[in-house]
Amino acid sequence: MNIHAAGQLSRPKIKEIRQKLKRHIHKTPILTSRFFNEHISGEVYFKCENFQKTGSFKIRGAINAALKIIGHDKETTVITHSSGNHGQALAYAAKVLNINAVIVMPNNAPRVKVDAVKSYDARVVMCKPTQQDREKTCEELKHSLNAYFIPPFDHIDIIQGQSTCAAEFLEEHPDLDYLLTPVGGGGLLSGSVLATKALELQTRVIGCEPKNANDAFLSLKQGIKLPAVSTQTIADGLRTSLGEVNFKILKDSKIEILTVSEEEILHAFQTVLERMKIIIEPSCAVPVAVYMKYKERFENKKTGIILSGGNVDLHPLFTDLKNQIKPHLKDNE
Amino acid sequence: MNIHAAGQLSRPKIKEIRQKLKRHIHKTPILTSRFFNEHISGEVYFKCENFQKTGSFKIRGAINAALKIIGHDKETTVITHSSGNHGQALAYAAKVLNINAVIVMPNNAPRVKVDAVKSYDARVVMCKPTQQDREKTCEELKHSLNAYFIPPFDHIDIIQGQSTCAAEFLEEHPDLDYLLTPVGGGGLLSGSVLATKALELQTRVIGCEPKNANDAFLSLKQGIKLPAVSTQTIADGLRTSLGEVNFKILKDSKIEILTVSEEEILHAFQTVLERMKIIIEPSCAVPVAVYMKYKERFENKKTGIILSGGNVDLHPLFTDLKNQIKPHLKDNE
Numbered sequence: 001m002n003i004h005a006a007g008q009l010s011r012p013k014i015k016e017i018r019q020k021l022k023r024h025i026h027k028t029p030i031l032t033s034r035f036f037n038e039h040i041s042g043e044v045y046f047k048c049e050n051f052q053k054t055g056s057f058k059i060r061g062a063i064n065a066a067l068k069i070i071g072h073d074k075e076t077t078v079i080t081h082s083s084g085n086h087g088q089a090l091a092y093a094a095k096v097l098n099i100n101a102v103i104v105m106p107n108n109a110p111r112v113k114v115d116a117v118k119s120y121d122a123r124v125v126m127c128k129p130t131q132q133d134r135e136k137t138c139e140e141l142k143h144s145l146n147a148y149f150i151p152p153f154d155h156i157d158i159i160q161g162q163s164t165c166a167a168e169f170l171e172e173h174p175d176l177d178y179l180l181t182p183v184g185g186g187g188l189l190s191g192s193v194l195a196t197k198a199l200e201l202q203t204r205v206i207g208c209e210p211k212n213a214n215d216a217f218l219s220l221k222q223g224i225k226l227p228a229v230s231t232q233t234i235a236d237g238l239r240t241s242l243g244e245v246n247f248k249i250l251k252d253s254k255i256e257i258l259t260v261s262e263e264e265i266l267h268a269f270q271t272v273l274e275r276m277k278i279i280i281e282p283s284c285a286v287p288v289a290v291y292m293k294y295k296e297r298f299e300n301k302k303t304g305i306i307l308s309g310g311n312v313d314l315h316p317l318f319t320d321l322k323n324q325i326k327p328h329l330k331d332n333e
Numbered sequence: 334m335n336i337h338a339a340g341q342l343s344r345p346k347i348k349e350i351r352q353k354l355k356r357h358i359h360k361t362p363i364l365t366s367r368f369f370n371e372h373i374s375g376e377v378y379f380k381c382e383n384f385q386k387t388g389s390f391k392i393r394g395a396i397n398a399a400l401k402i403i404g405h406d407k408e409t410t411v412i413t414h415s416s417g418n419h420g421q422a423l424a425y426a427a428k429v430l431n432i433n434a435v436i437v438m439p440n441n442a443p444r445v446k447v448d449a450v451k452s453y454d455a456r457v458v459m460c461k462p463t464q465q466d467r468e469k470t471c472e473e474l475k476h477s478l479n480a481y482f483i484p485p486f487d488h489i490d491i492i493q494g495q496s497t498c499a500a501e502f503l504e505e506h507p508d509l510d511y512l513l514t515p516v517g518g519g520g521l522l523s524g525s526v527l528a529t530k531a532l533e534l535q536t537r538v539i540g541c542e543p544k545n546a547n548d549a550f551l552s553l554k555q556g557i558k559l560p561a562v563s564t565q566t567i568a569d570g571l572r573t574s575l576g577e578v579n580f581k582i583l584k585d586s587k588i589e590i591l592t593v594s595e596e597e598i599l600h601a602f603q604t605v606l607e608r609m610k611i612i613i614e615p616s617c618a619v620p621v622a623v624y625m626k627y628k629e630r631f632e633n634k635k636t637g638i639i640l641s642g643g644n645v646d647l648h649p650l651f652t653d654l655k656n657q658i659k660p661h662l663k664d665n666e
């Protein structure tokens with residue numbers, strides 16, 4: 001595959017992809033927050049992919065990639081390894097497209113994530129919780145089942161699918177000065193870059209990354225793809241290293257990466273939940289944290305933030321409430 | 334005051350109140366959820382007062398009542414005792430109307446609630462955490478400050494303010510078969526009853542109450558106002574007993590009350606957060622729990638649910654995340 005050529009997106013191509021995805025995904029709402037607009041004197045818009053099917057933007061890429069395969073072969077099985085949103089997305093994509101999905105998951109994955117994948121009728125295969133065993137298990141199954149491997153971010157079909165999120169956002173707000181997205185593997189960020197270019201807009205796309213997993217920041221600074229050394233961040237969706245295709249697109253476009261600390265991420269997470277009363281996952285608090293930290297950059301500007309997902313473990317909250325009612329679980333009749 | 338006469342609301346009167354409140358409150362969005370529509374074969378609409386100013390519908394009544402007073406006297410002070418949403422609402426109402434507010438709060442009130450009231454520039458006066466001391470402190474201050482007492486629910490101005498929520502809802506969906514609201518003191522429920530009548534709609538309003546604080550259920554069954562005997566429920570906004578005015582309105586209209594257990598409330602709370610990715614408080618999970626429990630009643634019907642507020646203590650969630658990052662709080666540079 002010629003990465004450079006494949007990395008091109010045009011206005012008609014985006015339209016075509018959006019048309020194909022349309023009946024499988026939500027056109028997610030764009031919210032504003034008086035709190036943010038008052039505290040940082042600019043205008044900020046939030047594209048709510050936390051309300052997306054399966055709880056994250058990942059469904060866009062998963063459906064787009066799966067649709068490509070179906071074009072060749074109707075009786076098919078897709079496979080991936082994932083402990084997170086991509087696994088759920090691919091399982092759901094397979095369900096709505098009426099094909100089979102196998103998701104390889106580490107045996108220490110949270111029960112709630114395993115259940116979510118199973119709820120979409122995918123087959124879950126457990127493996128040891130190491131990258132090596134995940135890949136090995138996946139590779140073996142791929143061959144024995146004659147399945148198609150759908151990677152989480154490092155593929156142009158995935159990137160083009162994710163590009164539809166920024167495209168929807170920019171269609172409603174073509175005058176955004178900035179567009180902030182989180183960056184982990186780089187699917188959403190490189191998709192957003194391609195969409196902005198294809199739509200010939202002046203919007204400046206910025207990647208937002210945890211300081212504690214800053215491989216994109218370092219890779220783009222040094223011009224060579226470096227692996228993530230540390231991944232100790234609560235932004236669990238961003239612990240992974242940049243993909244090859246993703247790095248190429250970001251490097252070619254000279255994309256800026258801004259980083260934030262764990263405290264800043266947690267503070268932004270808390271602010272969104274308490275002020276906006278919506279649930280986001282820590283990974284998507286990262287661009288919000290960037291917006292709050294570098295606020296002088298965004299003053300009197302129009303900024304868009306993609307809230308990438310809402311799959312956070314809420315059990316600590318439920319457990320706390322459960323403990324409160326325990327003494328009086330014998331209800332009045 | 335002639336309660337019966339005062340309890341009347343007309344279409345022009347609602348319009349007039351809505352007009353007065355308009356610039357101080359949000360017209361909150363109405364959401365749908367594919368999950369709920371698929372799992373209970375009916376149509377359900379959620380009016381999101383959790384996104385309202387101060388995080389609950391209480392601001393509607395507080396502003397309406399405060400505006401009445403300002404009509405008589407521009408230099409004024411309003412006072413109430415509250416450990417919950419009404420205190421925040423009145424503090425905010427006073428701020429936007431440029432009058433003074435004093436909120437008497439029990440000295441065991443959560444810090445976050447005290448801070449919220451203070452953030453609206455209200456004066457907080459602490460008292461002992463007993464109903465008696467709350468009322469005494471409030472009464473003394475009312476006299477010494479020549480302040481106006483604004484009750485949380487037992488007053489027609491409050492009820493008429495709250496009626497605007499159902500009015501907004503029914504304007505967009507005049508064909509609702511059912512309208513479910515929580516019932517504690519009865520401000521929101523009796524306001525919803527008056528709005529439905531004034532708009533001459535066939536919508537059947539149902540009050541939703543925790544079994545563990547079922548004084549409205551028992552009072553309306555027996556035809557006399559009974560105090561809440563037990564108030565051991567996680568639906569902390571619904572622990573209070575019905576107000577006099579509220580009881581009269583509900584009794585005259587022969588309103589039905591349905592009750593749910595603590596487990597059912599918690600399950601509904603969990604379902605809304607996990608599936609809809611929005612934050613509600615346990616009190617407003619009560620009508621959702623009723624909808625899920627009595628689902629055969631609502632099959633093939635169009636039902637509206639007022640999600641009354643979103644002020645829940647999220648600290649267990651934040652603490653859990655904080656503990657996760659503690660080991661690596663020393664960020665990379």
